[in-house]
Amino acid sequence: MLLVLGIAGGWVLARSSTLSGRVLDADSSLVTAVRLESALTDQETGIRGYGLTGQPDFLDPYRSGVTDERAYTTRLRTTMSDRPDVLRDLDALQRQAQAWQQRIALPVAATPPGAPVALATQRADEGKRDFDRIRAAxxxxxxxxxxxxxxxxxxxxTAYTERNAIFSAIAAVILVLTAGVVTGLRRGVSRPLEQVSSDVRLVADGMFDHPVTPTGPADMRQLAGDVESMRRRLVHELAFSDAARLQLDEQATELRRSNAELEQFAYVASHDLQEPLRKVASFCQLLQRRYADQLDDRAGQYIGFAVDGANRMQTLINDLLAFSRVGRLHTELASVDLEKLYARTADVLSVAVEESGAELTHDPLPTITGDATQLGMLLQNLLSNALKFRSPDRPPRIHLSARADDDGLWHFAVADNGIGISPEFAEQVFVIFQRLHTREAYPGNGIGLALCKKIVEFHGGTIAVDPAHSPGTRIAFTLPGPAPAAVAAAAQENQR
Structure with missing residues (x-):
């Protein structure tokens, strides 16, 4: 409809422009016709004056009139080229003018000046009739x-009236179409969109069972259908999540029950199991002292085996208890000064250090957040292992290094010059009860490095054997702590 009205509006504008040009051409042509009459009148006046007086000055209006006549005639023919009736009248006028020129004007103008022209007097009546015909034309x-x-x-x-009517119709149609578009958008888009938005808000507020109803045009229905599919998927995922959460709750309950049983087992292991072992060891030793004179050397050896087994069993139980308590007991994280903790650990191992002639060195150690008891066990196990597995060919040299990266992670390493660990056993040494040597060669239960790994991982770090270190062993581990900038700021504050 707008296209049709636009074409009509363009047509009426073009027609108005054309008719306006025609009116202007008609006005200018009418003025030109008046000027053409004036030019013909000038010719007649000039010829009549020359014929009566013979003076050449009277021919000037005649000559200018002839020139103007040609110009005005050419202009009229150009302007009114599409009007046959005007051209017909113009042709009739030119015929009358040419007849007058041939009979009167040209002969009189060709007569020599100086005296009245007799031909003009003779043909005065004829010239008057001819020029009256020119005036009539x-x-x-x-x-x-x-x-x-x-x-x-x-x-x-008429064109202006039509233009106004068409433009008014265009304006009215535009208003009607605008109202129709607004109404259609309201009914077909806004209301369905509001309905979908309302359903989506209800779902977003927690009413996941509320369906999103498809309504409105096809695009809106498709959008609502997609949202409804997403809601159903969310409901399914939430149901699955709820089921998983219930299962996790059940497992957590079972885990708490299991932990309680483990706690009870730990209590039994630390009391009820160790008490019979102490009795076995005590009575075996009492039997040896009381009946020493009645027993031979083999009986004494057997009693020694029994006492040693009972003692090793007690040690194994204590080590297992310590391993099981990591992460369950002594889990109060606090600020731990590793310098002081290292000094206490070295003091505990002072006898072994002195007997082996070991040299213990370390880098400046930071203050980190952790469990002091467990970190003490970590350092003690690593340093005691370095002392235990020393080389018989050289005195032990043990160094604890420490450096931090930009993320605040501290990298530690305990390096020694002992017997070392083969690369193929680099991971096996951290498995509980895994021993690389016989009990006779090196005492122990094979729990130390497994305990170290559990302590480091409980603090959020990692631990591994450095296979590139030689001679000896280098065990590297990481612990989270403050960034180097924070450590430097704390050091400056302490100096102040």
Whole structure:
């Protein structure tokens, strides 16, 4: 509809422009016709004055009139080329003018000046009749031009009326279409969108069982269908999550029950199991002292085996208890000064250090957050292992290094010059009860490095054997702590 009205509006504008041009052409042609009449009148006046007086000055209006006549005639033919009636009247006027020129004007103008022209007097009546015909032809031409102008003006007024009517119709149609579009958008888009938005808000507020109803045009229904599919998927995922959470709760309950049983087992292991072992060891030793004179050497050896087994069993139980308590007991994290903790550990191992002639060194150690008891066990196990597995060919040299990266992670390493660990056993040594040597060669239960790994991982770090270190062993581990910038700031604050 807008296209049709637009074409009609363009047509009426073009028609109005054309008719306006015609009116302007008619007005200018009417003026030109008047000027053409004036040029012909100048010719007649000049010829009549020259014929009566013979003075050459009277021929100037004649000559200028002839020039103007040609110009005005050419202009009229160009402007009114599409009006046959005007051209017909113009042709009739030119025939009358040429007849007058041939009979009167040219012969009189060709007569020598100086005296009145007799031919002018002789043909005065004839010239008057001919020029009256010219005037009549000029009048008909002007009337035709006037009629043409009036007709063009009437057409232009009609075109203006049509233009106003079409433009008013365009405006009315635009208003009606705008109202229809707004109403259609309201009914077909806004209301369905509000409905979908309301359903989505209800789902977002927690009413996951509320369906999103598809409504409105196809695109809106497709959108609502996609949202409904997403809601169903969310409901399914939430149901699965709830089921998983219930299962996790059940497992957590079972885990708490299991931990309680483990706690009870630990209590039994630390009391009820160790008490019979102490009795076995005590009575075996009492039997050896009381009946020493009645027993031979083999009996004494057997009693020694029994006492040693009972003692090793007690040690194994204590080590297992310590391993099981990591992460369950002594889990109060606090600020731990590793310098002080290292000094206490070295003091505990002072006898072994002195007997082996070992040299213990370390880098400046930071203060980190952790469990002091467990970190003490970590350092003690690593340093005692370095002392235990020393090389018989050289005195032990043990160094604890420490450095931090930009993320605040501290890298520690205990390096020694002992017997070392083969690369193929680099991971096996951290498995509980895994021993690389016989009990006779090196005492122990094979729990130390497994305990170290559990302590380091409980603090959020990692531990591994450095296979590139030689000679000896280098065990590297990481612990989270403050960044180097924070450590430097704390050091400056302590200096102040």
């Amino acid at each position: 000029t009048t008909r031409l002007q009337q035709t031009l006037q009629t043409t102008r009036d007709h063009s003006r009437a057409q232009l007024r």
